[in-house]
Amino acid sequence: MSYADAVTALAKDCGSDIKKVCKGLNLGNNRIQDCLQKNQAKVSSTCTSTLGQVTTSIQQRQAAQTGFFKICAHDAAQYCGGMKGEGNILACLLKSKRVDNGKCNQAITDAGWR
Template identity: 60%
Template sequence: MLKIRNLTAAVALASISFIGTASAQTLSYADAVTKLADDCGTDIQKLCKGLNLGGGRIATCLQQNSAKVSPACKGTLSTVFQSIGQRQRAQMSYEQVCQRDMTKSCSGVKGDGFVLACLMTKKRVSAECKQVITDAGWR
């Protein structure tokens, strides 16, 4: 089982460039790997047996064998990669989205972690800022 989790982790991390958008709350990386292990482990063992981890080899293998990949795995790959992409975009855009709230509510606070903690405790933070913090996985 550990081998399957390692393989699916490699798929998750190597395939981030294939990510689209999603509207639901994002999955944690640990939850994403678990979901991939549960839904794609059999496909990875059957179709990609013996491949070394890293370098996108497993993601490439699954793409090359997409006709043989189970529907459950295909759905999970899409969902997981969309969620990871959304999480990464939220983490990258957090400062821009929350800039007004940081200036208004946490202007004297120094340090990224302290500013984030300040925003999370304030009641009057914009819905957009709250959402980007949630999507980034920080709430």
């Protein structure tokens, strides 16, 4: 789930709950998530379910982004030798049609970069 999809799902399924129990809070630093979890008894079951799905999806995406360079180190060395900078290496791997490491390809997909 992309970040945009996550925000859309939360707005759709939790919008009225956010207005009711988290009115006036800023989005940053997990304030809305913390508020919804703290007030779970007052929040709709649809919102609770969506919040759980969104949280899990974002955690998986962040883990994939964190682990990407370790998982793809061999492919980066093989196809993007000597290239510096994580962004440049990622761009190289995305352009390379030769990357056949299933784990590397999956990490790129799970990280939301493809």
